[in-house]
Amino acid sequence: xxxxxxxxxxxxxxxxxxxxxxxxxxxxxxxxxxxxxxxxxxxxxxxxxxxxxxxxxxxxxxxxxxxxxxxxxxxxxxxxxxxxxxxxxxxxxxxxxxxxxxxxxxxxxxxxxxxxxxxxxxxxxxxxxxxxxxxxxxxxxxxxxxxxxxxxxxxxxxxxxxxxxxxxxxxxxxxxxxxxxxxxxxxxxxxxxxxxxxxxxxxxxxxxxxxxxxxxxxxxxxxxxxxxxxxxxxxxxxxxxxxxxxxxxxxxxxxxxxxxxxxxxxxx
Amino acid sequence: xxxxxxxxxxxxxxxxxxxxxxxxxxxxxxxxxxxxxxxxxxxxxxxxxxxxxxxxxxxxxxxxxxxxxxxxxxxxxxxxxxxxxxxxxxxxxxxxxxxxxxxxxxxxxxxxxxxxxxxxxxxxxxxxxxxxxxxxxxxxxxxxxxxxxxxxxxxxxxxxxxxxxxxxxxxxxxxxxxxxxxxxxxxxxxxxxxxxxxxxxxxxxxxxxxxxxxxxxxxxxxxxxxxxxxxxxxxxxxxxxxxxxxxxxxxxxxxxxxxxxxxxxxxxxxxxxxxxxxxxxxxxxxxxxxxxxxxxxxxxxxxxxxxxxxxxxxxxxxxxxxxxxxxxxxxxxxxxxxxxxxxxxxxxxxxxxxxxxxxxxxxxxxxxxxxxxxxxxxxxxxxxxxxxxxxxxxxxxxxxxxxxxxxxxxxxxxxxxxxxxxxxxxxxxxxxxxxxxxxxxxxxxxxxxxxxxxxxxxxxxxxxxxxxxxxxxxxxxxxxxxxxxxxxxxxxxxxxxxxxxxx
Numbered sequence: 001x002x003x004x005x006x007x008x009x010x011x012x013x014x015x016x017x018x019x020x021x022x023x024x025x026x027x028x029x030x031x032x033x034x035x036x037x038x039x040x041x042x043x044x045x046x047x048x049x050x051x052x053x054x055x056x057x058x059x060x061x062x063x064x065x066x067x068x069x070x071x072x073x074x075x076x077x078x079x080x081x082x083x084x085x086x087x088x089x090x091x092x093x094x095x096x097x098x099x100x101x102x103x104x105x106x107x108x109x110x111x112x113x114x115x116x117x118x119x120x121x122x123x124x125x126x127x128x129x130x131x132x133x134x135x136x137x138x139x140x141x142x143x144x145x146x147x148x149x150x151x152x153x154x155x156x157x158x159x160x161x162x163x164x165x166x167x168x169x170x171x172x173x174x175x176x177x178x179x180x181x182x183x184x185x186x187x188x189x190x191x192x193x194x195x196x197x198x199x200x201x202x203x204x205x206x207x208x209x210x211x212x213x214x215x216x217x218x219x220x221x222x223x224x225x226x227x228x229x230x231x232x233x234x235x236x237x238x239x240x241x242x243x244x245x246x247x248x249x250x251x252x253x254x255x256x257x258x259x260x261x262x263x264x265x266x267x268x
Numbered sequence: 269x270x271x272x273x274x275x276x277x278x279x280x281x282x283x284x285x286x287x288x289x290x291x292x293x294x295x296x297x298x299x300x301x302x303x304x305x306x307x308x309x310x311x312x313x314x315x316x317x318x319x320x321x322x323x324x325x326x327x328x329x330x331x332x333x334x335x336x337x338x339x340x341x342x343x344x345x346x347x348x349x350x351x352x353x354x355x356x357x358x359x360x361x362x363x364x365x366x367x368x369x370x371x372x373x374x375x376x377x378x379x380x381x382x383x384x385x386x387x388x389x390x391x392x393x394x395x396x397x398x399x400x401x402x403x404x405x406x407x408x409x410x411x412x413x414x415x416x417x418x419x420x421x422x423x424x425x426x427x428x429x430x431x432x433x434x435x436x437x438x439x440x441x442x443x444x445x446x447x448x449x450x451x452x453x454x455x456x457x458x459x460x461x462x463x464x465x466x467x468x469x470x471x472x473x474x475x476x477x478x479x480x481x482x483x484x485x486x487x488x489x490x491x492x493x494x495x496x497x498x499x500x501x502x503x504x505x506x507x508x509x510x511x512x513x514x515x516x517x518x519x520x521x522x523x524x525x526x527x528x529x530x531x532x533x534x535x536x537x538x539x540x541x542x543x544x545x546x547x548x549x550x551x552x553x554x555x556x557x558x559x560x561x562x563x564x565x566x567x568x569x570x571x572x573x574x575x576x577x578x579x580x581x582x583x584x585x586x587x588x589x590x591x592x593x594x595x596x597x598x599x600x601x602x603x604x605x606x607x608x609x610x611x612x613x614x615x616x617x618x619x620x621x622x623x624x625x626x627x628x629x630x631x632x633x634x635x636x637x638x639x640x641x642x643x644x645x646x647x648x649x650x651x652x653x654x655x656x657x658x659x660x661x662x663x664x665x666x667x668x669x670x671x672x673x674x675x676x677x678x679x680x681x682x683x684x685x686x687x688x689x690x691x692x693x694x695x696x697x698x699x700x701x702x703x704x705x706x707x708x709x710x711x712x713x714x715x716x717x718x719x720x721x722x723x724x725x726x727x728x729x730x731x732x733x734x735x736x737x738x739x740x741x742x743x744x745x746x747x748x749x750x751x752x753x754x755x756x757x758x759x760x761x762x763x764x765x766x767x768x769x770x771x
Contacts, residue, residue, distance in 0.1 A: 080449035081438070159435025161496035165457055170357035170406045171348070173489050175496035177435040183500055199494030200438050202453045 056231035058253035060112075062260055063224045064239055066105040068267025070097045076203040083158035084135030084201060094203055095140045097243055104223020105265050107141040108241045109193065109209045111216035112227060113248060115235035121213040123147035127184070130196070130206060132160045132176070137196070137206035141242070143216040144208060147186055154181045160204075164196040169210065192240055207242055232257075239263040304387045311395025314388050322377060327399045337377035338557065338565040340460065347402025348457070348492045351475040354408040356489040356497035359400075361408045365393045368475075375472030375572075411487050411497075414504020416480060419512065427513025430506045434498060439464035444517040445676035447594035452713060457492045463568045464494070466592060466676075470518025472572070477518055482511035521573060527551035527726045529578035529585070531699070536579055536586035540672045540679040545588045548577040555591070555709060555719035558622055570594060570714040574707050578726050582699050585728070586683045589707070596673040597712025602640030604658070605680060608706040609633040609695040611650045621706045621720040625653040633695045637669050637680055639712065645669060646682045650693040654708070654718075665690045686728075700729045 073093035078084040098106040127149035131138040135156060144150050154160050154176035163173040168189040176183065187194065187210040198204035209216055217225040227237070234252040244265040253259040316325070322341040324330040329343035342349070351368050352360040360368075369389045372380030381389060397403045431437070431444075439454065441447040444467030456462045470477045475485055486507050489497030498507070530548040537544045553576070557569040574591040587607060597603045608621060611633045619629050636657045637646040647664030649657055656662045668683040687696040697703050704723040711717070 080453075159438045161494060163457070163494065163496065166357075171491070172357040173491060173494075173496040174356065175434065175489075175498045175501045177433065177498070177501050181501065199454055199496075200435075200450045202450075202455070 056229055057256045058230040058232050059226060059228040059258040060230065060235065060237055060251055060253060060261055061224065061226045061258055062110075062237075062262055063222070064105045064108045064110070064219050064241075065223070065262065065264040066099045066103060066267070067264060070099045070267055073097065074203075078135060078201075078203075081135065081158055081201060083156060087134040087156070092134075092136065095136075100221050100223050102223060104219065105241065105244075106219055106221065106223060108219040108223075108225075108239050108263070108265075109141050109143060109207065109216065110219065110225040110227070110237060110239045110263075111143065111192070111209055111211050112213065112230070113236045113238040115233050116213050116215070119213070119231070121145065123149075123186075124214070127151040129153060130162075130208070132156055132162075132198070132204070135160075135198075135201045135204060137198075137204055139206070139218070141193075141207045141218050142209070143211055143218065144187065145214060146188065146190055146210060146212050150185045150187070150208070152176070152183045152185060154179060159200055160198045161200055162196055163199055164194055164208070166191060166194045166210075169194070192238070192246070193242075205242075209240065237261050239265075241265055244268070302387070303390045306394035307391060308395055308398055310388075311391040311393075311398075314384070314392050315395050318381065318384070319392070327396075333377070335562075335564040335566075336559055338568060339376055339456075339462065341377065342492070344396060344399045347400030347406070350490045350492060351485075352408070352488050352491070353410060353413070353484055354488060355411050355499065356491055358406045358409045359397075359403045361410070362390075362393050362397065364408075365396055366390065369393065371476065373474040375469075375474055411484075411499055412504060413480065413483050413487060414508060417505070417508050417512075422479075422512030423509055424513045424516050426506075427509040427511070427516075430502065430510040431513055434502060434510070436510075439494065440467055441594075441676065443675055444468055444514065445592070445594065447676040451594055454494045456494070461567055462493055463570060463594070466572070467514050467517045468519045469521075469572065470515075471521055473518075477515070479508060479511035479515050482514050483507045486510065521552045521554065522550065523552055523554055525551075525553075525722065525724055527576050527578050527705070527724055528731065529580050529726060529728045531730060532579050532581050534581060536581055536584055536683055538586075538668060538670050538681055538683065540588060540670055540681050544579065545577045548579050548588075551576050551578075551724060553707060553721035553724055555707070555721050556622065557717050557719050560716060565717070567714055567716050569717065569719060570711045571709045571719040574709065574721060576705075576707070576724070576726075578728075580686065580699065580728055582686070584683055584685050585697065585726075586681060587705075588679065588681050590677055590679045591707075591709055592677055593673075593709075593711050593713070594676050595711070595713035596639070596678075598639045599712070600640065601710070601712040601715040602638050603678060603712045604636065604638040604640075604710040605678070606637075606654065606657075606708040607635040607682060607684075608708060609635075609697075610704060611693045612696050613693075618704060618723055621708060621723070631693070633691070633693070635667055635682055635684060636664065637671070637682060639671065639673075639678075648684065648688070648691050648694065650691065697728065702727050702729070 073096065076092040076094055095107060100106055123145045128142065128144045129151045131153045133155040152162050157179040159175065159177045161173060161175050165171050166187060168191040169187040172185060174183055190212045191210045193207040193209050196206045196208065215227040215230060217227060219225055230253060232254045234250065236248050236250050238246050238248045240246045247263050249261045251259040251261050320331055322331040322333050322337060323344055327344035329341045331341060334341050347359055349360045352364045354360055366389055369381045369392060372378050437448050438450050439448040446464045446466035448464065451464050454462050454464065465473065473481065475481050485495065487497060487499045489495055528549050532544065553574045555572055555574055557565050559565055571591055571593055574589060577588040579586045589605060593603055610618065611631055614630050624632065631650050631652045633650050634657055635646050635648040646667040646669040647657065648667050649662045649664035651657045651662055657664055669681060671678060671680040686698065688694045703726045705726045706723045707721040709719045
């Protein structure tokens, strides 16, 4: 609807899903099929047994609808850095408001905001990855657990700086001047959201949801999410979007049950 | 004696535009050279006296003068500090803060506070670290700065290779002029426009221009700005080689405030590259950004320096002007420059270019060159403001000019009769005159701002034949050294005057 999503973003969504769901369960059929195209990135999904610790069989699923006319996506001009421009044959747009063909909103970070107090969850042993590729961040929106390793990779033969403006954890601004450079970081405290930018390429922005538990997800091309493996209980579920802010809903689920939540963001 | 100094300082206050004059500290009980035990009440009092005017009563960077300063004073409660010896995202050490207080931040509104006694500075440091939780949440993590190889082992070719490998040119430009492809789009962490350092301007490196300072900036980053930490991207050996290379790019500036003209026979050179320009000594002026109509500065200063060479042949005067501008803007708004002279009859009644034009200020004789105009043209008129000359309300009289733009610098030659008869009220100069000349520069890429010089004395009369006695030697003091000495000597004279009067 808004702009034809590039193939890259489709695979990007797959990566989001893979990382975003702490339990390692892809929550979208379409995303599943897309991940198959990129086995390398799939391998980075957390499949560690340590992440399976929340002992519950409840789940919360839902979709994030969008109504109204979305703003036109801003075209990214990469002329200043030939290394960036060379990697794209098609026009690149800022992935800010991406409305899917089915009228749902992509890049929405969904997480359990309340209901898990008093429970502690160890960070998964596997790392999440923030990749700089074609002078864009992959993924654009994703989640990590407190203490989880975040591997920041430069796949471009140009200088990137990774300026992550955390306020609850230590912020950092690191130079990655060479292709293949990799840096490990982690966040010490929950924060919705940590924004990372590259000052060299001012169109680049990534949002990281830092959560104290594994119940988070990011909407992809179908605009749906699934938070599985929850203990029975009453939860406040929040949906965050970079332009439209945060919404919450409360839902109660018992063991073996699946609660349903529908969010809707409106064009402004 | 102290009260005399106080009174002398008060007398001076109206003379010193926006300078921060500081009375001797009330915190005098600490022994110099020793670090006193922290007393937050003492630190708070010193903070309120010296710092709050810019950094705000609560340290939020919102003091009375904050909007007149660019870069803005930091919000100290966020605990994000630029100049550290510590890892990115961690707080500075007490010594880092002490050094910043002691040395100031050249090129910004942050003065040096070395005149406060050491004990007072340590009390301020203790108070500053109480303003932000970051000092406990993100305690200093020291960064290994490696070993200084010394200038003899510095290899500029290797340093240059590191400069290229690390992508420094993306922002700082291939030659370090601060004109890389990303330079104009940089913003700080609060979304305010910022510019990469022009590495040739050794006098305005905020955190110091020695190789050790440069290594520290490289490895720790300048937090809150686009400058990242290269701690994980470069070896300390390479960082030092890079630092010595960057050091080699630094140039001195001779802010003599005097431009000595040279006399030639025959036509004056029109070409900016004509070798005859080198016969005149270069004079440098540092430029200052002018506050906007709201009394604010909301963009980084992009034009910071101007050099001038003056030739004349008894009939006409030629000015060769060179200034830094990271972008060649010939569209709208275009790069532009005005040479200001005092019109006939205004001798001695010098107005400040900082405040001109105010209502009821006298007109100035302006010679306006704009990159948008047809090449080879500048226009001179006596005008009450800049805009009438810009928009063509006043046509002005055409003056010969030539311009060239190369690697972040404009070079413009403007030729003007010494005593023009074609501009009513124009300055009438003779070949023996000492003439105040001022410069105003606009950067089309930074249109909200203009930068102005002080008045510079152009000496048209020939130098004395015996010796070079009155030839100004290049100033050894960098930065505001000259101004500080001037203030100090005025204070001394005023103080002496008062002493004599009291007796």
